[in-house]
Amino acid sequence: MNAKPDEPDLPTRVVTRDRVVAAVEDALLTGQFVPGHAVTLRGLAAQLGVSPMPVREAIRVLSSANALDVMPNGRIRVPTMTRRRFDELLHARVLLEPHLAALALPNLNAAAGELARIDDAIDESLVSGDVIAYMRRNHEFHFRIYRAAGSEIILPLVEHVWLQFAPFMRTVYGRVGTSVLEDQHKEAIAAIRLGDAEGLRQAIERDILDGMGLIGHSVLDAPPPESGGRREPPQMDPRSPDE
Structure with a gap:
């Protein structure tokens, strides 16, 4: 037809x-x-x-x-974030992502230098306070590892989880700033260089719990801000995402 x-x-x-x-x-x-x-x-x-x-x-x-x-x-x-939804997303990340990283390790022999360069860009975005650049580079870092696993089942699940929690975390970062953000990327890179699957698994798990977990809960558990004192991130403009 x-x-x-x-x-x-x-x-x-x-x-x-x-x-x-x-x-x-x-x-x-x-x-x-x-x-x-x-x-x-x-x-x-x-x-x-x-x-x-x-x-x-x-x-x-x-x-x-x-x-x-x-x-x-x-x-x-975007669905409104609740404590229950957040906890389920966090639990899903802790279950899936460290395992996926360990699966990827045999295919990451030549990736340590590239990951270090991405992590340097992440550090620059934290210093400058560029939240959007931070989120984009942080995603790039994690998925450079995860995609190396060649998973047809676990990787799409992780991708869906990231799509669900990222908008809320942007709100969190807008509220707490970037100076408080810490990660375990250097520990993950060191484990990759050593071929240490358990070390890589632990670094990714701590990265999730110390980043999304602690900071996200600190906002969810805080009393709501007074109206007029809250600044939301800008509405989507996909044609110029870095502006």
Whole structure:
């Protein structure tokens, strides 16, 4: 059956949808979607410079991963974070990511130098207070390790978990600043250089618990800020994510 004149052919639609999925995923991973803040499908399509159709398809993909909610009125939002949801996401990370890193270790022989360069960029973003750059480089560091495992099952699960917790962590970093952030990246790199699977597993677990765990709980357990004194991260602009 031929496509209608006003519809792109299937390959073009798939490419456009995949581009939209990648743009929205990047916005989620860098916290440019604020938890609880709703946007319209047409508004998102306008920001991305595409028609609503590929956006609708991309939203269907991301809502199936629990990264976005589609509300009855058709608006789209990042789910609001609750203590229970946060604890489940944290538990999932601790279960999956250290194991995935250990699986990846045999394929990381030549990766230590690259990981060290990424970690240097992370340190620079912490000093400058560039939260979006920090989140992007932190994601790059972890997934440079995880993708080396060649997992077809565990890796997609970890990717879905990151899409769910990252927007909330952007809110957390905006509240506590970057100066308090610490990681275990150098310990992970040292374990990779030594071929120490257990050391790598422990470094990744501590990185998760010391970073997402302690800081996230400190915000969830704190009394809510007074209205007027809170600054939220900016609304998503996938065309210029670093601005």
